[in-house]
Amino acid sequence: MKKRRVVITGLGVVAPNGIGKDEFWNALINGKSGVDLIMSFDTSELSSKIAAQSIDFDPLNYMDKKLARKVDRFVHLGLAASRMALDDSSLNLEKENRDRIGIIVGSVFGGVLFHESQIIARCQGKLNRVDPLTVPKVTSNSVTSHIAMTYGITGLNLVVSNACASGANAIGQAFSFIQNNEADIIFAGGVEAPISPITFASFCNLQLLSRGNSSPQTACRPYDKERDGFVLGEGGSVLIVEELTHAIKRNAYVYAEIAGYATNCGSYHMILPEPGGIENGKVMKAAIDDAEMQPQDIDYISAYGNATQLYDKAETQSIKRVFNEAAYNIPVSSIKSMIGHAVGASGALEAVSCILALENNVIPPTINYSSPDPDCDLDYVPNKARKARLNSVLLNSCGVGNNNASLIFSRFIDKRSAN
Known part of the structure; x- marks a missing residue:
């Protein structure tokens, strides 16, 4: 059976240097860094004190307060990116067979921010105060489940978690599923919100992070002889991955083809x-x-x-x-x-x-x-x-x-x- 062609018809992104595809792209081509000092927790005992954070991101621009309180920051990022991608694609979900639409997202740490807050509560001897919603908040599939519930999507729903290749593999798996006629459209991408005390300290103590604290925006120096490690970042990106004939029939704008x-x-x-x-x-x-x-x-x-x-x-x-x-x-x-x-x-x-x-x-x-x-x-x-x-x-x-x-x-x- 001939494999079907697969294209990209929508882009959504929340990055440390830009929110939305246009702001993100303009930041990239102008060499704008999103790295700064961490202000959300005390880094005085750590060798690295910087991170790439999406400081200007407000989840309430993409969801109501009730939902925002119920989910971890990584779900905020995923819901925002998926909404941007859907809007960008001009898909009308009311006209689609939602059994043929899927969601595949890459994430390593899931709801680690909230998880760590509950660990701290336990360490303070307050086990009876652990939030009863901890489990649904911290599981990695909470992001794909909330995207599905938001849009009534009933097709395949997967989380890919194999370290730093997770996001690329999520898109690759979407490509494979659509090629093989197991879906027509897939929301695919990756989300991560790992700027939390314990996770950050672990990366730091592994000596993987840059110590360029005096000049945060110049700290991350790939391929440079003086490079001393990466800067931990957060963000989310969702792509609308679509079968070509389906995209053409609805007169969609095609950004590129996955080859x-x-x-x-x-x-x-x-x-x-x-x-x-x-x-x-x-x-x-x-x-x-x-x-x-x-x-x-x-x-x-x-x-x-x-x-x-x-x-x-x-x-x-x-x-x-x-x-x-x-x-x-x-x-x-x-x-x-x-x-x-x-x-x-x-x-x-x-x-x-x-x-x-x-x-x-x-x-x-x-x-x-x-x-x-x-x-x-x-x-x-x-x-x-x-x-x-x-x-x-x-x-x-x-x-x-x-x-x-x-x-x-x-x-x-x-x-x-x-x-």
Whole structure:
């Protein structure tokens, strides 16, 4: 059976440097950072005191007070992003078979903010004060369930949780389900709200976070020789992923086509990247193969680029494994330099960046790049956005436990005769 073509028809995003696709994109191409000092809890005992937070986000712009009180911040982000994506897609759900609409969201920590508040209550000897709604508030599927209940969606409903590749895998799984005629439309993306005391302290004590506290906006320095770790971030992104014929019939605007997807696991270590980037290279090549392309067809790589010494080096090696000498001619950038590392939401936020890069023929930069590293010697689009004709872009996502995912987004070409 011939696989169906899959396109993107709606974008919703809440990021530390912009809310909504237009504000987010303008921030990216202008190199605007969303990193600042943490004010929500005491960081005096920690080596890192900064995070990429969506400070201007107000959940009451997207839901009523009663619902906002019932759910954790990560659900706030998911509901807001899904509403933006739905509005952007011009979908009329009243005309759709909601059994054929699904939801797939990536999240690692779920309702960790609320969960930690209840742990603190327990530590204070107030077990009888633990909120009875703790379980439904903290479960990762609360975000997909609330999106479903908001819109009466009765199709597949899944949470993907495999570290920093979660968001990319959620979109990839949506692609696969629609390709194989198991859904026509899927709300797909990632959400994360991990800026909480215990979670932040754990990342900090693992020595994964940047200590650039004196200059928060320049702290995250992917591929730079002086990089000292990532900045933990939060955010949410939801895409409307749709079968092409369905989109054409309703005269939808098509942002891009998902051309390929692959996922694997390096099986090496829970924290450290696999040396040499062998398995990460394999997953990029597998996504290119899935798209029935060649490496030379890729015009831009949206990299994982988390600004740690080991991961940036390993990713650079994996890119060279796939593209060989041509790797030096392909622009590679990491928007984590601007939005921090939102863990399970990162791949979904980066997917929006890829799609808007295709639409605008502009590559967002890697900001804060000043000292070249001999081990990271590719073209990282330093500090300024770059105009370029883009037809196909590769999104690379990695994560703890060596989980990897790659997506290929292509400029949409209407080949109706091929359907």
